[in-house]
Structures are given as C-alpha cells and as structure tokens.
Amino acid sequence: MSQTTTPATAASLTPPKQWQQFVSAFMKNRGAVIGLLVLIASIIIALFAPLIAPHNPYELFQGKEQLPPVFMEGGDSTFLLGTDDAGRDTLSRVLYGARYSLFIGLCATTLSLLIGVSLGLMAAFWPKLLGKFIMLINDILMSYPSLLLAIIIAAILGPSMTNTILTIALVCLPPFIRLTRATAMVELQRDYVTASRVMGAGTMRLLFVTILPNCMAPLIVQATMVFSSAILEAGAIGFLGFGVQPPDAEWGAMLGTARQYIQSNVWLAIFPGVAIFISALAINLTGDGLRDALDPKLKEVS
Template identity: 35%
Template structure:
C-alpha cells in the first residue's frame, strides 16, 4: 500500500512538472494562499486607514508617486497594495467556504438520487429544473436583497444556489457505477446500501468531485466580486476585490490604478485555479 501511494505521488509530481498549465496554476494558487495567510505581515499599511493628505497618489514608479505606496492610493488615501493583499483573504474564504457548502449538498443529493432512483431521483431532477429556469445571479440578488448583505449571508447564498452542478454530475456517474459488477455482487450478498455507497460508489466519484470543486472556486470568486461590485456582497470596511472595483470605476480616467490592480488580482487568481483544475482533471480522470 505504501509503495503504491509513493508511486502515485511520483507520477502525480511528474505530471505536474510536465504540465504547461498545471505548474504555473499551482504556483499562483500557493502564492494567493500564502498572501491571504500572511496578509498582516506583507501589507505595509492598514487597508482601512484613511489619509486625506495622500489621496489619489499614483503608483511608485510614476511621477508624483511615493515609495511608501507601491501601487498608489485610492480616493480616501488608502494604500491600494495593502487593500489588494487583504482582498485575497475575502475572495479565498468566500470561494472555498461557498464551494464546501454547495459541494456537500450536491454530493449528498447526487449520491442518494443516483443510487436509489425512483421518486427521490424524479423529485431532485424537478428541483434542478426549477433552479435552472431562474438566472443564477438574479436569484442571488433577490435573496441578498431580502436578507441583507454580509459575509456569512454571501457564503450561504453562493453555496445554496450552486449545488446543482454537483448533484447532476454525481447523479450521472452514480447511475453508471451502480450497474457495475462489483456493486451488483455486493448487493447480492446482502451488503447494506449505505455501505455500498460509501465503500464502492463514493470513492469512484470523488475524483470528479474534486475537479469540479476546484473549478467552482474560480467561478465563486468571480460571483463574489460581481456581487460586491453591485453593493450586495462584502460590505465596508471589510476589503474585497469587487468592492475595490466598484470604488474605482468612477475614477478610471484619472486614477486607473484603483480598479486596475484588484482586477488583475482577480484575473490571475481565477486563471491559476482554472489551470490547476485542468491539470487535476487530466490527472484524476482515466478517460483523459
């Protein structure tokens, strides 16, 4: 068993090194995670500190810039570099926690519906159809408008509205797996359904679940930024990339750096996660 695990690790590492996108993606994700963890150490200023004497300072390499403010300051004199660093925390927290919620719901419902079928399966598919009939972003806007924006509400709303993709994918794979010989043999000797699900079915769908969860983190980060941009996501004084974009949109012509650098941070983080997800798909999916 130990030899097999060591061999799998070596093969996975070789696959990562040879991948044109996987290694850069993993590096970007690691940098983002380390930035989020050590934000108080890396950030040179308090991201919420207002300094009216240094409003709209350009980046340090431009005329009028100051070396103390590497990426310049915003309309309230707050350090853009520090705010981008602290924004990494919120984006990753929301992205990961929302995916945990939606993934848990979708995995559970997909396993139950796919394995037992019948009324449970039909009921789940009708619920899925109902969710698909409503634009996802519109549904989230309505819920956030009713409940009020907050970090916890945002995570719950993103989690509850994005479980459909997991449920459909898991259900489809379970429908195929439950007809295989080893599952039929286990059922014929009287093995309980829950034992079959956890011992034979779940391990065979977990790789696909990991891949889709990784890619969903990227989508969730974009959704969080979109909702914060509209004022229904993370609320000030908590720093978020979407909120920074919203604050900087009125100053693009004169102070482009306020919105540009958080936009670059969103793009790079999302691309890194997507690249890593593509590598995981190639590594874990035997059909690739």
C-alpha cells in the same frame, strides 16, 4: 546461466504507482504547474497578509487620498500601488482582499460540494420519486443564469459575507448534483456494488463508502472550476454592493468603490480587478491539469 536482477533493475521493472502516474501527468502540464504555484502563492499571501502588508488596510492617511502608484507621476514611495479615495493603502487592501475572496470561494465551494454530492447520491440511489424531485429543483436552478440568480438571492438575503457564501453555494449546487448523479448511476451497475449489497452493506455505507470514492476524480475537477466561479461571482456581488461591505478589503467591494473614479483614477479599479483575474486563471489552469491527470483517457500510454 541464470540472469540476476539487481535492485536498480527491479525498481525499473516495477510499474509506477497510481499517485506517481498522477504527479507525472500533472507535472507535464506547464500551465497547470504555473497555476498551482500562483494559487499556493495566493494562499500564502492570504494567510500572512498581516505580516506582508506594509500598512493597516483600514488606516486613513489624511492628505494622501487617491495617490497614483509609485511608477506614475505624483506617486509616493510609501504607497507602492497608491491609495484609494479615503487615503487607504491600495497594496495592503489588495493583499488583505485575498483573505476575503479566497475564504468566500473556499467556503462556498466546500458547502456546495457537500450538499450537492449528498443530493446527487440520493437522486441516483432513489431515482423514481426522490430523484425526480431533486432533478426538478436542479433544473429550475440551472434555468436561471448563475450570476443573475446570485444577485437575486443576495439582494433578498442582504449584504454580508455569510449571506454571500450561502448565495454562491446555492448557485453552484446544480453542477455537483448532476455530475454526482450521473457518475453514481454508472457505478451502481458495477459488480462491486452488487457484491457489497449481497454482503449486507447498509445504504449509507453503499453511498458514502462504496460508491462515492469512485466518483471523486470528476468531482475534484468540478470543485476547482466551481472555486474559480465562486471567486468571480463573489467579486460581482461585491461590486454591486450586495456582498462584503466597505471598509472591509474584499476585491469586489474595492471594485465597487472604484467605479465612480474609473475615468479619472483608473488604477483604483485595475489592481483588485487584476487580483481577481489572476486568482481565477490560476485555479482554472490547475483544474485543467487535474482533469488531464485524473482522466485515464488523456494519459499517455507508455
């Protein structure tokens, strides 16, 4: 007797596609899912801050300076998280701060990724002269602590959001260069690259069409980690006064303004600090989930 195969049976016998395996592996990591949800919520808050914020973040409420949060004695229900030293609503400024901090982190990470990947591919493709020069510069950048280097560069360039983005992008270059070079050098030894060369593929096609797509998995994970570091470094630079300047509502700048009141009104520093912590933690958890889902060695064999 011939055994008939129903559509349901055929579907069950069909191996899952690569993207389905990725989603399944990612969803099994509860921490990564929670981190992704928090990150999505942060992005939504940043995009719709003008609609969500109860007050204008720059509006000064005279006679309402340094009000405590509503759940503390002396709080005002109009200002759920209290007000800062100038009488501005803390909740509104924290919500608007997501726009600055996430924008700085995203722009710095993207710029660093583009430049770092290009330099890493060139270092792998021309290892003798250009590669040695690129890796020498890379080693010099890595010899300094990243935060110290960021502070030095920010102090030289001057305080502004553009300079903060450029500073963090430069500091975050070394991991991308080193990772891209190492991954590309492995891929250059594979047969498909040799076949592309025999078929007459040009240098740019080899680098950015043939090799780069096969290097993207570790680079995506690295980008999430750099995104988290960029937010932390932007906060540190802003705290020291070299980043976004008041009265703009950036979390690091808010911390810098609140440091002189840290003993008397600690809540002024708590809320922007918690915002930085939650954002960085969410991105790190998402990055861990991406790493586990993209690494074939960490996938469960069914």
